[in-house]
Amino acid sequence: MSADMFHLGWFGSFIPTTWTTGWDGTDAARWMDGKFYVDKVRTLERACFDFILFEDSSMVSDVYGGSSEATLKRGGWAPKGDPVALAPILARATERIGISVTMSTSFYPPWMLARSVATLDHMSRGRIGWNIVTSSEDLAAKNFGMDALPPHDERYARADEFVDLVTQLWDSWDADALVMDRERGVYVDHTKVRPIDFVGKYYKSRGPLNTLRPPQGRPVLTQAGGSPAGRQFASRYADMVMALPKGVPAMKEYRDDIRMRVAAEGRDPDRTKVMFVVSPILGETHQHALDRKAAKDEAVRQHPEGQLIGWSGSMEIDFSRFDLDKPLPDDVQTNGHQSTLANFRKWANGRTLREACVAYRTESMELIGTPDEVAAQMDEAMQEVGGDGFLIWNQPHNRRYIGEIADGLVPALQKRGLMRTGYGHEHFRDNLLEF
């Protein structure tokens, strides 16, 4: 007895590759030419991944130590390229794999976003996803001329209206508007293209869009929502929810909750896939994998700044001020990220900051072992949770690790019948909904 077939995606950013691990090649100096990413997405397509997803951010964080020194030194939040501009190149280099790019509802004009995503969907012949974020850093807002972001729940209210508007823009052209009647000299039938005259609380747009309806009709919508507002938003729109609950019971609870919310919205819960972030640590033997994990942990114990910089940026709290060998002081406050901070405290549960850095994982569950062992662990988890798959978060970000997943773990999953060996469809959404 094993789980049903599940989905695999890859979660990363358009950022430098590793450059100090000993397995770095030459990509860290050249990643902005895009060639590493072309190779990566081709590798993932060969391994039959459903999609690659690019997160994004719009700032150089200088919270840690009150300076951008630490973040830039490590290449933490920046440099980072625009994933939207990379997507056409990746689309052209591949045939079947989906490509989801992050674009912020707080910073993009909706009409522009609708057109860019529609264009990408055409360029990829129906393989584009928009990863919807509302952004969470005031520093990014300042780059866009605002003093701060709107409060959390208002951001979701805005995002709700934004997605409604963008969807209406995609729908402003019927699928058969392009007639190409050479004899009558009619390229597009104007009766199939309509203004939308959208007037919302936050946005206005007359429409229509000026481009053909995307091949998928509505490009795939992906989202990461942990808060109640985020989950509610995801249940209304998302085809795929990226999730980070900790441990199998929490994973199951999260997925059940999303499915219940989706159903309450009148949608078919099977049409929203919940995928859990993991970073498998693989080895030739079980002991090799354990050794690797121990070595990773020790490296973090010696140099916890990498993790602290990440938290500083996302919670906008300067973690450089605290004693590493004590827990986070009780009186620490944050402006905009109360729930993140509260969750952090609950999770840290009295650990010193150093040990918190070692223990912290951007993953729902720990996966360690040989490819076959990890495949078995994923199998078990999916049997328990019910679906729908995993998002591999690249750690470390280099060709060696991508190869371990694509050529080690994936064949082990395929052998167990847990993962596809070919694509059934041309469009991203169709492949996502195939099982």
Place this chain on the structure above:
Amino acid sequence: MTTAVDPRFHLAWFKSFTPHDWRGPWAGPEDREWMNGDSHVDFLQALERARFDFLMLEDSLMVSDTYAGTAEASLAQGGYAPKGDPALLASMLLSETTRIGVIATMSSTFVPPWLLARTSATIDHLSGGRFGWNCVTSSENRAAQNFGMDALPPHDERYERAAEYVDLVKQLWDSWEDGALVMDEETNTYVDHTKVRPIHFEGRWHRSRGPLNLMRPPQGHPVICQAGGSPAGKAFAAANADVLLALPKGLADMKRYRDDIRELAVEAGRDPDDIKVMFIVSPILADTDEEARELQALMNANAEAKIKAQMVNWSATMEIDFSRFDLDEPLPDDASTNGHQSTLSTFRKFAAGRTLREAFTAYRTESIEVVGSPATAADVLQEAMEFVGGDGFLIMGGTTNRRYVHEITDGLVPELQRRGLVRTEYAGAHLRDHLREF
């Protein structure tokens, strides 16, 4: 400098991310999936083979319904919409070529500056320094209404905003010094933070803290292109542009226009050789001059269709409903526009009191007429450049198909190359290198 003796001039092509010719006798098989980019990749590779400086991708952000108050004519004709996002096409096209540049239009009125700075920096990196931004202020209220505004700011204010916008975008590109990426293993330093600085830009219309979150583009500043005919547009271009698209009619006006721009550039403290003025032409080529003239006559034979096509296009860009006018009268004196002012005044001057029917029949979107065999066409271009002084031509094919593209790249260009008038090989790596090569 060699510019005084080097007889060479620059070639580029003007197009939108729109379908190629779909109706003519050489349209090829029906291509409903032109938005996948395939045909544009072939197109750009042909231009690179012919050693063009760049392809410039125009843009607009609306479906026009000005002509007769409906989108019917505009959509039936195609050309104005559907249209894809040119920056994304540029990224794809550049990845399939190695030397030629691509310039994409982005509007300073609608795109947030930080986003534009980052997208263009990214594409400049991806292409190894071959990207350019065609800075437009947009000219249609219909576009403004898609972006939540009721109407565009007035013409001259748009240029004031644009000047501030360009200043901000350049500061964002400059917020990372060259060499910020150090990759020093001893100190475990990827980027030297002392070479990355916030800009704290506080303008009248735009604000941005900065820095950008990306290394300085390979060209420092991606090439800036502009098409400015009005006084405000020309002043803006002289201060900011590397390359200008221009449509004055006839050799005398072409020369006057270029001289003006060069003078304004000097006033703005720039070397006038750093701004290239490219004049729009739409050559009609054939085996013999006689055959080319026949082709031209054939194009003008269906005058009604030609007039309507032109009126539909201008109704869109100028937001003047040309369907209201009597074709047998001249353009009314009170017809005016908040966009494309110089196009309208050039047309008025060109029409010189003729009826709209006569004027539209004779009018073509070109600075000079180029009709004939490749040798004759080369003569015309050569003489024009000798008279005007530079800097090159922007081919605007009207409706492009593979046959027309190859007439230019494999007929006209080799003739120009034999005469030493255009390059036979690229010398530099970046788009700006091509522009400044001669």
